[in-house]
Amino acid sequence: MSESKDLQGxxxxxxxxxxxxxxxxxxxxxxxxxxxxxxxTSGSFEALxxxxxxxxxxxxxxxxxxxxxxxxxxxxxxxYVMYLFYTKHYLFPRFYIGMVVIVxxxxxxxxxxxxxVIEDTEMFDPxxxxxxxxxxxxxLIWIPYMLISERVxxxxxxxxxxxxxxxxxx
Numbered sequence: 001m002s003e004s005k006d007l008q009g010x011x012x013x014x015x016x017x018x019x020x021x022x023x024x025x026x027x028x029x030x031x032x033x034x035x036x037x038x039x040x041t042s043g044s045f046e047a048l049x050x051x052x053x054x055x056x057x058x059x060x061x062x063x064x065x066x067x068x069x070x071x072x073x074x075x076x077x078x079x080y081v082m083y084l085f086y087t088k089h090y091l092f093p094r095f096y097i098g099m100v101v102i103v104x105x106x107x108x109x110x111x112x113x114x115x116x117v118i119e120d121t122e123m124f125d126p127x128x129x130x131x132x133x134x135x136x137x138x139x140l141i142w143i144p145y146m147l148i149s150e151r152v153x154x155x156x157x158x159x160x161x162x163x164x165x166x167x168x169x170x
Contacts, residue, residue: 007151010088014151017142021085021096025078032071039064059117066113070106074099090160093146100143104135 010018039045047053049061081099084092107128115123124132146152 008154009151010085010155012151013145013149014155017096017145018085020138021078021082025075025082028071028075028078036068057118063113063117067110070110074103077102084156088156088158090156090158092156093152097143097146100135100139104132104139107131107135 044055045061045064047055048057050056077095077099081092081095083089084095111123111125111128115121
């Protein structure tokens with residue numbers, strides 16, 4: 001069996017990537033959905049967004065809505081990236097890298113926005129710092145792997161339009 005054939009398929013280190021992308025959207029749904037449900041059903045949202053209430057925080061509603069939209073988009077993107085992975089689509093490495101970068105950048109931007117909206121809030125609290133470190137570790141390990149791995153190059157090939165060998169290039 002040739003070395004090229006040995007490196008095709010969802011094996012090797014890609015198994016770890018597959019576990020991560022398979023679990024991520026579900027974990028996010030189970031962590032974030034109950035939190036948002038609680039905010040909207042407990043009266044917290046109204047208290048924090050109604051002018052004149054004792055708990056009113058200007059722009060808190062906009063911040064929360066932007067987080068909800070981001071998280072919803074991230075869950076949808078997570079399922080799409082999972083689809084690309086399991087179908088071995090050539091776009092998988094690009095979307096995976098993009099998703100990792102988006103999560104890292106949004107975490108920083110969101111932390112900064114929270115400090116603008118809620119006074120006396122630490123930008124890099126322990127939870128945010130853990131999330132940034134975790135995402136940075138993922139990025140430092142898996143982005144180079146997606147870019148240089150022969151297994152990745154040989155596995156994610158579906159959907160690529162092959163040029164005939166005898167066609168003329170312009």
